Amino acid sequence: MPSSIAVIIVNYGTADLSAEAVESVLSADHRDHPVEVHLLDNASPGHDAETLSRIHRDRGWGERVTLWPERENHGFGRGNNVVLHALAKRDTPPDYVFLLNPDAALENEAIAILADRLDAEPDVAAVGASVTQPSGNPVSASFRFPTARSEFVVAMNFGPVERLFDDVRVSLPPDQPDGPVDWVTGAAVMFRLSDVMAVGGFDPDFFLYFEEVELMHRLTRAGHRILHVPKARVRHVEGAATEIGGGRPRVARRPAYWYRSWRLYHLKTRGRRGAIGAGLAAFTGALLNVPVAVLRRNPMLAPKGYYADFPKMVLWPLLTGRDRS
Numbered sequence: 001m002p003s004s005i006a007v008i009i010v011n012y013g014t015a016d017l018s019a020e021a022v023e024s025v026l027s028a029d030h031r032d033h034p035v036e037v038h039l040l041d042n043a044s045p046g047h048d049a050e051t052l053s054r055i056h057r058d059r060g061w062g063e064r065v066t067l068w069p070e071r072e073n074h075g076f077g078r079g080n081n082v083v084l085h086a087l088a089k090r091d092t093p094p095d096y097v098f099l100l101n102p103d104a105a106l107e108n109e110a111i112a113i114l115a116d117r118l119d120a121e122p123d124v125a126a127v128g129a130s131v132t133q134p135s136g137n138p139v140s141a142s143f144r145f146p147t148a149r150s151e152f153v154v155a156m157n158f159g160p161v162e163r164l165f166d167d168v169r170v171s172l173p174p175d176q177p178d179g180p181v182d183w184v185t186g187a188a189v190m191f192r193l194s195d196v197m198a199v200g201g202f203d204p205d206f207f208l209y210f211e212e213v214e215l216m217h218r219l220t221r222a223g224h225r226i227l228h229v230p231k232a233r234v235r236h237v238e239g240a241a242t243e244i245g246g247g248r249p250r251v252a253r254r255p256a257y258w259y260r261s262w263r264l265y266h267l268k269t270r271g272r273r274g275a276i277g278a279g280l281a282a283f284t285g286a287l288l289n290v291p292v293a294v295l296r297r298n299p300m301l302a303p304k305g306y307y308a309d310f311p312k313m314v315l316w317p318l319l320t321g322r323d324r325s
Contacts, residue, residue: 003095003115004034005190006087010079011041014102015048017237019055022065024105031112036094037061038083040068042075075257076186077202077211088197097196099212101187103237107132110232114190117229125195125224126216128184129232130174138174139236141188142181142228145217145269146170148281155285157301158292172228181228182220186212188234195224203268207257210265217269253304259313267318276318283310 007025011018018039025037039056041049049069056067068082080099087093096118098111114127131141144150150168153161162169172181189212199218202211216226266275286302293300316322 002031002033003119005030005036005096005098005111005115006083006094006193007035007037007098007100007111008080008083009037009039009100009102010076011039011044011048011052011102012073013044013046013048015041015044015051015055018052018102019059021100021102021105022061023059025100025111026061026064028106028109028111031109031116033112033115034094035111037065038068038087039065040079040083041070042079043070043073075207075211076209077206077215078204081201081204084193084196084201088193093193095193096190097193098190099186099188100234101236104131104187105235107233107235110188110234111190113232114229117227118190118192121225121227123223123225124192124227125219125222126184126189126191127227127229127232128181128190129188129234130228130230131185131187131234131236134235134237140171140174140176141185141230142172142176143170143183143185143213144168144172145182145213146266146278148274148278151278151282152285155282155301156288156292157285158289176228176230178230179228180225183213183216183226184228187236188232195219195222198222203264205264205268206261209258209261211261214265214268254306254309256309256313259309263314263317272318272321276315279310279314279318283315286310 009018009021022037022039025035039052041052052067056065070079070082074082084097087097096115098114110129114129117127118124128141130138132138147168149165150170153165153168154170199222202215206214220226263275266278270278286306289301
Protein backbone atom coordinates (compact mmCIF):
# COMPACT_ATOMS: atom_id res chain seq x y z
CA MET A 1 0.00 0.00 0.00
CA PRO A 2 1.36 3.47 -0.85
CA SER A 3 1.97 5.60 2.23
CA SER A 4 -0.78 8.09 3.08
CA ILE A 5 -0.22 11.81 3.61
CA ALA A 6 -2.21 14.55 5.34
CA VAL A 7 -1.35 18.08 4.18
CA ILE A 8 -1.82 20.81 6.80
CA ILE A 9 -2.05 24.49 5.84
CA VAL A 10 -2.52 27.07 8.61
CA ASN A 11 -4.06 30.30 7.37
CA TYR A 12 -4.01 33.70 9.01
CA GLY A 13 -5.14 36.62 6.88
CA THR A 14 -4.01 35.08 3.58
CA ALA A 15 -7.16 33.35 2.33
CA ASP A 16 -6.45 33.78 -1.39
CA LEU A 17 -2.88 32.52 -1.05
CA SER A 18 -4.05 29.59 1.08
CA ALA A 19 -6.58 28.66 -1.60
CA GLU A 20 -3.80 28.62 -4.21
CA ALA A 21 -1.67 26.46 -1.92
CA VAL A 22 -4.56 23.98 -1.69
CA GLU A 23 -5.04 24.05 -5.46
CA SER A 24 -1.36 23.25 -6.01
CA VAL A 25 -1.82 20.13 -3.88
CA LEU A 26 -5.08 19.06 -5.52
CA SER A 27 -3.65 19.47 -9.02
CA ALA A 28 -0.75 17.05 -8.41
CA ASP A 29 -1.19 13.29 -8.89
CA HIS A 30 1.10 12.29 -5.97
CA ARG A 31 2.08 9.00 -7.67
CA ASP A 32 -0.82 7.06 -6.13
CA HIS A 33 -0.13 8.21 -2.56
CA PRO A 34 -3.49 8.92 -0.85
CA VAL A 35 -3.46 12.63 0.03
CA GLU A 36 -5.94 14.62 2.11
CA VAL A 37 -5.79 18.35 2.82
CA HIS A 38 -6.57 20.14 6.09
CA LEU A 39 -6.94 23.92 5.92
CA LEU A 40 -7.07 25.57 9.34
CA ASP A 41 -8.07 29.21 9.70
CA ASN A 42 -6.38 30.63 12.80
CA ALA A 43 -9.18 33.07 13.73
CA SER A 44 -8.05 35.44 10.99
CA PRO A 45 -9.17 39.06 11.13
CA GLY A 46 -11.80 40.00 8.59
CA HIS A 47 -13.74 37.29 6.79
CA ASP A 48 -11.14 34.66 5.91
CA ALA A 49 -13.14 31.78 7.38
CA GLU A 50 -16.19 32.72 5.33
CA THR A 51 -14.04 33.30 2.24
CA LEU A 52 -12.42 29.89 2.52
CA SER A 53 -15.80 28.23 3.06
CA ARG A 54 -17.11 29.90 -0.10
CA ILE A 55 -14.01 28.90 -2.08
CA HIS A 56 -14.36 25.35 -0.77
CA ARG A 57 -17.91 25.23 -2.13
CA ASP A 58 -17.35 27.11 -5.39
CA ARG A 59 -14.26 25.13 -6.43
CA GLY A 60 -15.79 21.80 -5.55
CA TRP A 61 -13.11 20.70 -3.12
CA GLY A 62 -15.55 18.39 -1.38
CA GLU A 63 -14.19 15.71 0.94
CA ARG A 64 -10.65 16.19 -0.39
CA VAL A 65 -10.27 19.30 1.81
CA THR A 66 -11.30 19.62 5.46
CA LEU A 67 -11.78 23.14 6.83
CA TRP A 68 -10.95 23.93 10.45
CA PRO A 69 -12.44 27.36 11.35
CA GLU A 70 -10.83 28.13 14.71
CA ARG A 71 -12.09 30.85 17.05
CA GLU A 72 -8.65 31.45 18.60
CA ASN A 73 -5.35 32.35 16.97
CA HIS A 74 -3.22 29.46 18.19
CA GLY A 75 -0.05 30.49 16.39
CA PHE A 76 1.77 28.19 13.98
CA GLY A 77 2.76 25.23 16.14
CA ARG A 78 -0.41 25.02 18.21
CA GLY A 79 -2.49 25.50 15.06
CA ASN A 80 -0.80 22.49 13.49
CA ASN A 81 -1.22 20.58 16.76
CA VAL A 82 -5.02 20.92 16.50
CA VAL A 83 -4.94 18.83 13.34
CA LEU A 84 -2.01 16.61 14.32
CA HIS A 85 -3.68 15.40 17.50
CA ALA A 86 -6.96 14.76 15.68
CA LEU A 87 -5.17 12.74 12.99
CA ALA A 88 -3.23 10.73 15.57
CA LYS A 89 -6.48 9.69 17.30
CA ARG A 90 -7.88 8.04 14.21
CA ASP A 91 -8.14 4.27 14.05
CA THR A 92 -5.91 4.48 10.97
CA PRO A 93 -3.81 7.67 11.08
CA PRO A 94 -1.99 8.87 7.97
CA ASP A 95 1.61 7.78 7.69
CA TYR A 96 3.01 11.25 7.09
CA VAL A 97 2.01 14.88 7.50
CA PHE A 98 3.17 17.58 5.11
CA LEU A 99 3.17 21.13 6.46
CA LEU A 100 2.79 23.71 3.70
CA ASN A 101 2.84 27.45 4.32
CA PRO A 102 -0.23 29.34 3.12
CA ASP A 103 2.08 31.51 1.01
CA ALA A 104 3.70 28.49 -0.68
CA ALA A 105 2.75 26.19 -3.54
CA LEU A 106 4.05 22.95 -5.03
CA GLU A 107 6.20 23.28 -8.14
CA ASN A 108 6.42 19.56 -8.90
CA GLU A 109 5.38 16.24 -7.35
CA ALA A 110 7.07 17.35 -4.12
CA ILE A 111 4.72 15.44 -1.84
CA ALA A 112 5.35 12.13 -3.59
CA ILE A 113 9.10 12.75 -3.73
CA LEU A 114 9.27 13.43 0.01
CA ALA A 115 6.97 10.53 0.91
CA ASP A 116 9.03 8.12 -1.19
CA ARG A 117 12.13 9.26 0.69
CA LEU A 118 10.53 8.61 4.07
CA ASP A 119 9.39 5.22 2.80
CA ALA A 120 12.98 4.36 1.88
CA GLU A 121 14.67 5.56 5.09
CA PRO A 122 12.79 4.59 8.27
CA ASP A 123 15.26 6.35 10.60
CA VAL A 124 14.39 9.71 9.01
CA ALA A 125 11.71 11.71 10.83
CA ALA A 126 11.46 14.75 8.56
CA VAL A 127 12.29 15.71 4.98
CA GLY A 128 12.26 19.22 3.54
CA ALA A 129 11.87 20.55 0.02
CA SER A 130 13.95 23.12 -1.82
CA VAL A 131 12.37 26.57 -2.00
CA THR A 132 12.34 29.23 -4.70
CA GLN A 133 10.96 32.76 -4.77
CA PRO A 134 8.26 33.65 -7.33
CA SER A 135 11.09 35.13 -9.44
CA GLY A 136 12.66 31.68 -9.60
CA ASN A 137 15.62 32.54 -7.36
CA PRO A 138 16.42 29.74 -4.88
CA VAL A 139 16.61 30.54 -1.17
CA SER A 140 18.05 28.67 1.79
CA ALA A 141 15.79 25.84 2.89
CA SER A 142 18.13 23.86 5.17
CA PHE A 143 20.01 24.96 8.24
CA ARG A 144 22.31 24.26 11.17
CA PHE A 145 21.02 24.64 14.71
CA PRO A 146 21.78 28.11 16.15
CA THR A 147 24.64 28.40 18.67
CA ALA A 148 26.14 31.25 20.68
CA ARG A 149 28.86 31.62 18.04
CA SER A 150 26.40 31.68 15.16
CA GLU A 151 24.24 34.27 16.94
CA PHE A 152 27.30 36.50 17.39
CA VAL A 153 28.38 36.11 13.76
CA VAL A 154 24.93 36.85 12.33
CA ALA A 155 24.38 39.86 14.58
CA MET A 156 27.80 41.39 13.87
CA ASN A 157 27.35 41.00 10.08
CA PHE A 158 31.01 41.47 9.20
CA GLY A 159 32.47 39.55 6.27
CA PRO A 160 35.85 38.57 7.75
CA VAL A 161 34.18 37.25 10.91
CA GLU A 162 31.58 35.38 8.85
CA ARG A 163 34.31 33.73 6.81
CA LEU A 164 36.30 32.85 9.95
CA PHE A 165 33.28 31.10 11.48
CA ASP A 166 31.71 29.74 8.30
CA ASP A 167 31.32 26.34 9.95
CA VAL A 168 28.64 27.70 12.32
CA ARG A 169 26.62 29.65 9.75
CA VAL A 170 22.95 28.77 10.36
CA SER A 171 21.65 29.15 6.79
CA LEU A 172 23.09 26.57 4.43
CA PRO A 173 23.46 27.51 0.74
CA PRO A 174 20.37 27.44 -1.49
CA ASP A 175 22.10 24.75 -3.56
CA GLN A 176 22.77 22.55 -0.52
CA PRO A 177 22.99 18.96 -1.82
CA ASP A 178 20.65 16.16 -0.86
CA GLY A 179 21.41 14.74 2.56
CA PRO A 180 21.24 15.14 6.33
CA VAL A 181 21.00 18.59 7.91
CA ASP A 182 20.06 19.88 11.36
CA TRP A 183 16.68 21.28 10.32
CA VAL A 184 14.67 22.28 7.28
CA THR A 185 12.29 25.12 6.58
CA GLY A 186 8.82 24.80 8.06
CA ALA A 187 7.39 26.26 4.84
CA ALA A 188 7.44 22.81 3.20
CA VAL A 189 8.35 19.90 5.46
CA MET A 190 7.05 16.36 5.72
CA PHE A 191 7.11 14.53 9.05
CA ARG A 192 6.57 10.91 9.96
CA LEU A 193 3.44 11.33 12.09
CA SER A 194 4.34 8.60 14.60
CA ASP A 195 7.74 10.19 15.26
CA VAL A 196 6.25 13.67 15.77
CA MET A 197 3.62 12.39 18.18
CA ALA A 198 6.19 10.30 20.05
CA VAL A 199 8.00 13.52 21.05
CA GLY A 200 4.75 15.38 21.83
CA GLY A 201 4.17 17.39 18.66
CA PHE A 202 4.93 21.10 18.55
CA ASP A 203 5.79 22.68 21.89
CA PRO A 204 2.71 24.76 22.86
CA ASP A 205 4.88 27.36 24.60
CA PHE A 206 5.79 28.82 21.20
CA PHE A 207 3.34 31.14 19.47
CA LEU A 208 5.29 31.86 16.28
CA TYR A 209 8.93 31.41 15.17
CA PHE A 210 11.49 28.77 16.19
CA GLU A 211 8.81 26.15 16.90
CA GLU A 212 9.79 23.96 13.94
CA VAL A 213 13.49 24.31 14.83
CA GLU A 214 12.81 23.21 18.39
CA LEU A 215 10.68 20.28 17.21
CA MET A 216 13.43 19.05 14.88
CA HIS A 217 15.94 19.50 17.70
CA ARG A 218 13.83 17.11 19.82
CA LEU A 219 13.52 14.66 16.95
CA THR A 220 17.29 14.71 16.49
CA ARG A 221 17.86 14.10 20.20
CA ALA A 222 15.47 11.15 19.94
CA GLY A 223 17.83 9.58 17.40
CA HIS A 224 16.12 10.52 14.13
CA ARG A 225 17.62 12.16 11.07
CA ILE A 226 16.42 15.21 9.14
CA LEU A 227 17.00 15.34 5.38
CA HIS A 228 17.07 18.11 2.80
CA VAL A 229 15.65 16.76 -0.47
CA PRO A 230 16.17 19.41 -3.17
CA LYS A 231 14.48 17.36 -5.87
CA ALA A 232 11.16 18.30 -4.22
CA ARG A 233 10.45 21.91 -5.15
CA VAL A 234 8.15 24.50 -3.62
CA ARG A 235 7.57 28.16 -4.48
CA HIS A 236 7.32 30.47 -1.47
CA VAL A 237 6.26 34.13 -1.27
CA GLU A 238 8.60 34.67 1.68
CA GLY A 239 7.12 36.69 4.53
CA ALA A 240 3.65 37.11 3.02
CA ALA A 241 2.00 35.24 5.89
CA THR A 242 4.23 36.50 8.73
CA GLU A 243 5.42 39.93 7.57
CA ILE A 244 8.99 38.99 8.50
CA GLY A 245 11.23 37.66 5.76
CA GLY A 246 13.77 34.90 6.10
CA GLY A 247 17.52 35.42 6.26
CA ARG A 248 18.33 38.99 7.23
CA PRO A 249 15.77 40.67 9.47
CA ARG A 250 13.89 43.64 8.09
CA VAL A 251 14.04 47.15 9.49
CA ALA A 252 10.52 47.01 10.95
CA ARG A 253 10.22 46.39 14.68
CA ARG A 254 9.87 42.76 15.62
CA PRO A 255 6.84 41.63 17.65
CA ALA A 256 7.29 40.64 21.27
CA TYR A 257 6.52 37.00 20.49
CA TRP A 258 9.60 36.81 18.23
CA TYR A 259 11.86 37.69 21.17
CA ARG A 260 9.99 35.32 23.46
CA SER A 261 10.36 32.48 20.96
CA TRP A 262 14.07 33.21 20.49
CA ARG A 263 14.55 33.06 24.26
CA LEU A 264 12.47 29.89 24.67
CA TYR A 265 14.29 28.09 21.89
CA HIS A 266 17.71 28.61 23.43
CA LEU A 267 16.41 27.94 26.93
CA LYS A 268 14.76 24.65 25.96
CA THR A 269 17.64 23.38 23.83
CA ARG A 270 20.66 24.62 25.83
CA GLY A 271 19.45 25.34 29.36
CA ARG A 272 19.55 28.71 31.09
CA ARG A 273 23.34 29.10 31.09
CA GLY A 274 23.49 28.25 27.40
CA ALA A 275 20.61 30.61 26.64
CA ILE A 276 22.29 33.45 28.56
CA GLY A 277 25.51 32.79 26.64
CA ALA A 278 23.66 32.89 23.32
CA GLY A 279 21.83 36.06 24.34
CA LEU A 280 24.99 37.86 25.38
CA ALA A 281 26.72 36.72 22.19
CA ALA A 282 23.86 37.97 20.00
CA PHE A 283 23.64 41.33 21.76
CA THR A 284 27.41 41.85 21.73
CA GLY A 285 27.47 41.12 18.02
CA ALA A 286 24.65 43.60 17.44
CA LEU A 287 26.52 46.29 19.41
CA LEU A 288 29.68 45.68 17.35
CA ASN A 289 27.62 45.93 14.17
CA VAL A 290 27.03 49.64 14.89
CA PRO A 291 30.62 50.84 14.30
CA VAL A 292 31.04 48.27 11.51
CA ALA A 293 27.96 49.61 9.73
CA VAL A 294 29.05 53.22 10.22
CA LEU A 295 32.55 52.60 8.88
CA ARG A 296 31.22 50.68 5.89
CA ARG A 297 28.39 53.17 5.35
CA ASN A 298 25.82 50.39 5.52
CA PRO A 299 22.52 50.39 7.40
CA MET A 300 22.62 48.71 10.79
CA LEU A 301 21.41 45.13 10.73
CA ALA A 302 19.27 45.23 13.88
CA PRO A 303 15.55 45.95 13.43
CA LYS A 304 13.96 49.01 15.01
CA GLY A 305 13.80 48.90 18.80
CA TYR A 306 16.24 45.98 19.04
CA TYR A 307 18.67 47.61 21.48
CA ALA A 308 15.83 48.17 23.96
CA ASP A 309 13.69 45.14 23.15
CA PHE A 310 16.37 42.42 23.25
CA PRO A 311 17.64 43.24 26.77
CA LYS A 312 14.08 43.68 28.04
CA MET A 313 12.54 40.57 26.48
CA VAL A 314 15.51 38.20 26.29
CA LEU A 315 18.40 39.03 28.59
CA TRP A 316 16.50 40.34 31.61
CA PRO A 317 14.07 37.38 31.83
CA LEU A 318 16.95 34.92 31.48
CA LEU A 319 19.14 36.64 34.06
CA THR A 320 16.31 36.98 36.60
CA GLY A 321 14.83 33.52 36.10
CA ARG A 322 11.58 34.90 34.63
CA ASP A 323 12.39 33.16 31.41
CA ARG A 324 9.19 31.19 30.71
CA SER A 325 6.69 34.04 30.82
